[in-house]
Amino acid sequence: MRGTTVGGVALGGAVDAANRLTARWADAVTDGSVFSAAGVWPLLAFLADGASGPARAELADAVGMPADQAAAAARELLAAMASMPGLNSALGLWTRPELAVREEWRAGLPADTHGVLAGDLQVCQKELDSWAAERTDGLIERMPVTLDAGVLLVLASALALRTEWPRPFSELRLGPDAGPWQGRQLVGLYRTGVRLDRVGVVSGPHGYVTELKVPGDNGIDVHLLLGEPRMTPGQVLGTGVDVLARRLAVVPSGQLPYGDVGPGLRVEQQRCATPQPPELHVTTVAYDMRARHDLLDLHGLFGLTTAKDTGAGHFPGISPNPLAIGQAEQSAVARFGALGFRAGAVTAIAGYGAGVRPDLRHTTTVVTALFDRPFGFLAVHRESRLILTAGWVTDPTPYGR
Numbered sequence: 001m002r003g004t005t006v007g008g009v010a011l012g013g014a015v016d017a018a019n020r021l022t023a024r025w026a027d028a029v030t031d032g033s034v035f036s037a038a039g040v041w042p043l044l045a046f047l048a049d050g051a052s053g054p055a056r057a058e059l060a061d062a063v064g065m066p067a068d069q070a071a072a073a074a075r076e077l078l079a080a081m082a083s084m085p086g087l088n089s090a091l092g093l094w095t096r097p098e099l100a101v102r103e104e105w106r107a108g109l110p111a112d113t114h115g116v117l118a119g120d121l122q123v124c125q126k127e128l129d130s131w132a133a134e135r136t137d138g139l140i141e142r143m144p145v146t147l148d149a150g151v152l153l154v155l156a157s158a159l160a161l162r163t164e165w166p167r168p169f170s171e172l173r174l175g176p177d178a179g180p181w182q183g184r185q186l187v188g189l190y191r192t193g194v195r196l197d198r199v200g201v202v203s204g205p206h207g208y209v210t211e212l213k214v215p216g217d218n219g220i221d222v223h224l225l226l227g228e229p230r231m232t233p234g235q236v237l238g239t240g241v242d243v244l245a246r247r248l249a250v251v252p253s254g255q256l257p258y259g260d261v262g263p264g265l266r267v268e269q270q271r272c273a274t275p276q277p278p279e280l281h282v283t284t285v286a287y288d289m290r291a292r293h294d295l296l297d298l299h300g301l302f303g304l305t306t307a308k309d310t311g312a313g314h315f316p317g318i319s320p321n322p323l324a325i326g327q328a329e330q331s332a333v334a335r336f337g338a339l340g341f342r343a344g345a346v347t348a349i350a351g352y353g354a355g356v357r358p359d360l361r362h363t364t365t366v367v368t369a370l371f372d373r374p375f376g377f378l379a380v381h382r383e384s385r386l387i388l389t390a391g392w393v394t395d396p397t398p399y400g401r
Helices: 014-026 037-050 054-061 067-082 121-135 232-243
Strands: 004-006 009-012 034-036 086-097 114-116 152-162 170-174 186-193 198-204 207-215 219-227 251-254 259-262 265-269 279-285 289-293 321-335 338-355 364-371 375-381 387-393
Touching: 004 251, 014 037, 014 054, 014 067, 014 232, 014 387, 034 289, 034 321, 037 067, 037 121, 037 152, 037 321, 037 338, 037 387, 054 067, 067 086, 086 121, 121 152, 121 338, 152 219, 152 321, 186 219, 198 232, 198 259, 219 259, 232 279, 232 375, 232 387, 251 279, 321 375, 321 387, 338 387
Parallel strands: 086 114, 279 364
Antiparallel strands: 004 009, 034 387, 086 152, 152 338, 170 186, 186 279, 198 207, 198 251, 207 219, 219 375, 259 265, 265 364, 289 321, 321 338, 375 387
């Protein structure tokens, strides 16, 4: 990924580092979920830049690069995301008037991101909620952290992406005859095409994975990933991340032999009256997913183990006041339908004064590809290969809802 440039912005290793966080987060997924490491990674990078001691080392490890390089990489990534068609992204910082913020740290954030948490907390909360809703086109209605008297700082990111299929799917009633969705009536999505390279098989370290690329009209694609039934979400999604990093290769369906060649994938020869081009038949399901993640539950993954200890301050580069992380949450949404894909995520991290214990609130040749059991997805910016959102589909949209 090094050397990637988007909109004139050189990204260095930021895309690869953020995608590696996607793979590590996927390892912790056990059920249906949607999440955005691209929303978390810049926040961790800015925190690493202002941290010291063990907290700095842990955050640098989570970010995947030295702490003194993290803020510059985060600025580059945010600038590149701002130039991606179909993607709206934003960063926000809010502080209490009594918190002194070091100007050199604040100057490293994008311009016009700093607000003040002054006055009634309920009014401030409504302002934060409005920011989240506006920056995600209404997909996320509230800021995922809750203001209380102990909150001195809130650092948040928001992203909303939208892409439409140049060739829409047709809706149908799908009733799987085997697997976890057997007996359910689901909104199925079906279409045919001649591009056999849209689907293929990956031989990964944990088994075979079928990858289907669904291109959007604005440079954002959704990759559907179906693994062997015994594989975990992390193994399937991790294989997809390795494909994007070119550590693993996809064998296109047009180069595969006849027969059942991968999970949900079959290649066969059919007779026809007149010469016909090869065809790809795709059947999948619609889904509308919403998830909320307490990042402190996975504090080791996000480098927040030491930083969440409110008994001491860990961010002298952010403020001379002792600060610790009291809340860290993400709300995420993903919708895949016949016409396109929409997703949004808001991530917020709240800093507390050290020593304060907050009241936390956790809340022809014919190729047939069939995704009729739980599968993963990656929404990817085509040029940079940055994963914007990822997820594991276990509860598709019921037919007739």
